[in-house]
Amino acid sequence: MIRLAGVRVEAGERTVLHHLDLEIDPASSPMTALIGPNGSGKSTLLRLLDGLVLANTGRITVDGLDPERELKALRRRVGFVFTDPDAQLVMPTAVEDVALSLRRTEVPRRHHDVRARELLAAAGLGALADRSVREASSGQRQLLALTSVLATGPRVLLCDEPTTLLDLRTARRVGDVLRDPPAPVAQVVVATHDLDLAGRADRVLWIEDGRVRGDGGPAEVVAAYRRAAG
Template identity: 50%
Template sequence: MPKVTFDGVSVAVAVDHLPEPKVLLQDVSLELTEARVGVIGANGSGKSTLLRLVNGLVQPSEGHVAVDGQDTVRAVRSVRRAVGFVFTDPLSQLVMPTGREDVELSLRRTARNGAERRRLADAALDRFGLLPLADQSIYELSGGERQLLALAAVLAVDPAVLVLDEPSTLLDLRNRELLRRTLTGLDQQIIMSTHDLDLVLGMDRVLVIDQGAVVFDGQAATAVAFYRELCLAGLETPGPGPR
């Protein structure tokens, strides 16, 4: 199983109206070797920043991130060949007019022969039940179909690590279950952020992120219980309305 390492990682960005950089992630040190790693936390907590560090979409302001010893800044090309990334919004990564063309595009480096690319693309699409939709415009597909298409395109090149940023957000119940079963059967190491606490319960290890810090790191059920308490802390019970 691959090893993803965070060594004293912080991320800060300049914001026009603030005198100091905004800290998105603070002093994270982790060694991720489990097959299934979940990441949960509130919106704006730093989950997406953590995930985008894994394939070099975000660079650390301090510290280092490595995938199997390859630094995500100095060896970004090698890292991106090893790490597939699926965005929350599939239109962020679907660039071709149709699903088949998009999957074939992802295969251009590994399959130089056009007929071979077509065969591999069709197999990737068929895996998700998308082959009947292969030649439709991506804008004619539902949000869930686009998300599954984005996943198919990433898996077509067989990355060692699969990073998913809230992949179930646009999925209905049927496609969410298809996603769960697909992830369960994959050989890749999976690092996934999600608000779907049922989905994260199937992970080997779960990180809870709050205000840019890892505040819990452990078993899935315990992590979910910790996160529920964190979310409820400080909430006031609404009183009766005016009479």
């Protein structure tokens, strides 16, 4: 469960998020999409949930944890996938990158290599395991970044425009993972301009000028957003 109560975020003179009251329940919405124009506050909202941005006022809890006071525990529960996979892929080969993530789990060290290969194969990246990450296509790197984050075993998965750099087929595969993520993920929140992806969510929040302008099922909210864009 994600809860925000009276959350405001300021950056200098500007208010980036205005008095946000929001509950996102994994039972009714395992996958939630944030849509809205550039600069509306989607990334800021995601970053609040991972403690990368702190609220000026208000209360936030993610899975019962306060990002400001319980950051270490929160980071064990929450996985964050950035738009640019190169911002988070740190190891030379794919199997090493996933194995690095497994160090944050209970999986015994001697099983990391085998487990990493299984996870890569499940993501359709088996052939990439021992190759240099830099040789992979941007779509493969995005899938790899997602696989590495999932390997840490998060309960909450946050993704910031994960399909922006991808062709249609790879974008759909990323969407398949977000729609049906592996355990223990209970809740996915994804910021996106990809309205096909948003259309697959259970709930869509349309954010504009730091406020929630639409909130509901994907068909209704995406249609209203399209109409407003003209």
